[in-house]
Amino acid sequence: QVQLVQSGAEVKKPGASVKVSCKASGYIFTNSGISWLRQAPGQGLEWMGWISSYNGNTDYEHKFQGRVTMTTDTSTSTAYMELRSLRSDDTAVYYCTRLNHYYDSSGYHEYFQQWGQGTLVTVSS
């Protein structure tokens, strides 16, 4: 079955960087995109961006542009999300999701299917 296994919890100081991994199995990695999201303590879900596992194209949420980089390694079926210049309000659980797709009368759509277990990133001095 499809599994997304994320790397373990991280504690970082303000100004540092963090790189979270998401190892996929159970499907052909290059057939599905990956989205990254985060959830601050007690808060809702916030989309950070998307990467095509096929060609590496990305689309980042405006507020993260310049601080985030999403990449994939097709040889290991792993996606990565690096966030730089960390601040205390970046403290959150970070999730990767596998996207599936369909076509309808309005075109091509990608939707979230499976989720990783989450990675807690704590930013504290």
Next chain:
Amino acid sequence: DIQMTQSPSSLSASVGDRVTITCRASQGIGNSLAWFQQKPGKAPKSLIYATSNLQSGVPSKFSGSGSGTDFILTIRSLQPEDFATYYCQQYDSYPITFGQGTRLEIK
């Protein structure tokens, strides 16, 4: 950005009840609407995509409807495992956005 507004923010119900959660988009999103369930300390679980299509393994007690700007999640015959927080999400255009969540509590 498309704003997603869920109502109610919280809801108390009893085992066996039927409940509905509504989600309104600030502009038309066709049927590009998904629903997720999240339990405390756990990753969200995908329930529904394209407004009304159940994800694999999701029981038919969950159903979705709507189109354009107004959408509904219905859960019938509530069981203890259904008490959780539910989120709607639009994926019609980037940035993908979520409702603020509806916390379903046991009465």
